[in-house]
Amino acid sequence: GVDTLMRIPPSELKLHRRRDDAWSAFNGKVYNITAYLPFHPGGEKELMRVAGRDGTKLFAETHAWVNLDFMLDSCLVGFLVSEPSD
Template sequence: MSDVPEFPSRDGPQRLVAAATKQPKNRQKVRLEPGHSPLDWARLKSSGKDLRGVSQLSRYTLDDIKRHNTLADAWTAIQGKVYNITPYLKFHPGGVKDLMRIAGKDGTRLFMLTHSWVNTDFMLDACMVGFLVPGRSSDDD
């Protein structure tokens, strides 16, 4: 056996949380297109390419997010942060269809049920467009 430590450690919190997270019984593996692996996503994130699609971070209401619910324009809120998930759709290990379940919505509940161990701040940092706020749409002013 090697002296190199395992990560996540055998009894570490990442494995324990993942093991305790209930998974859908009908969950199927999705074959990602070539060039859409996690390493490809990491490369794209660090490439300097604009993945946000907005010039600056802003505050958005749920009404604002509801307008972004298509394959060509998909936003979601997770734990109070709003992300343009459009660039990430084809990289999602569960497939585009699975990720579209939270497009145009606050996806926090579903995300926490299925991916509580995933660090969204790291995974989607390059796609963050702003913060979720209560209230009326910004177009109502």
């Protein structure tokens, strides 16, 4: 549920850029894309380009018509937030 979702700054997102632990952010939402990688019609390599970072721009450039929210609903891990300042 929504209560289990995390607030994820870019520094945390960056820690998940491996083939076996890949997260990416799209429109402010962070998804665990690991399980989806082998199923991406555009290929694993293309999708791995956005692992560990914000993929909003690349996604919009390639297929703005794809409903990512719907497709990856069960892979949602949290929301992208700005880096906490200290």
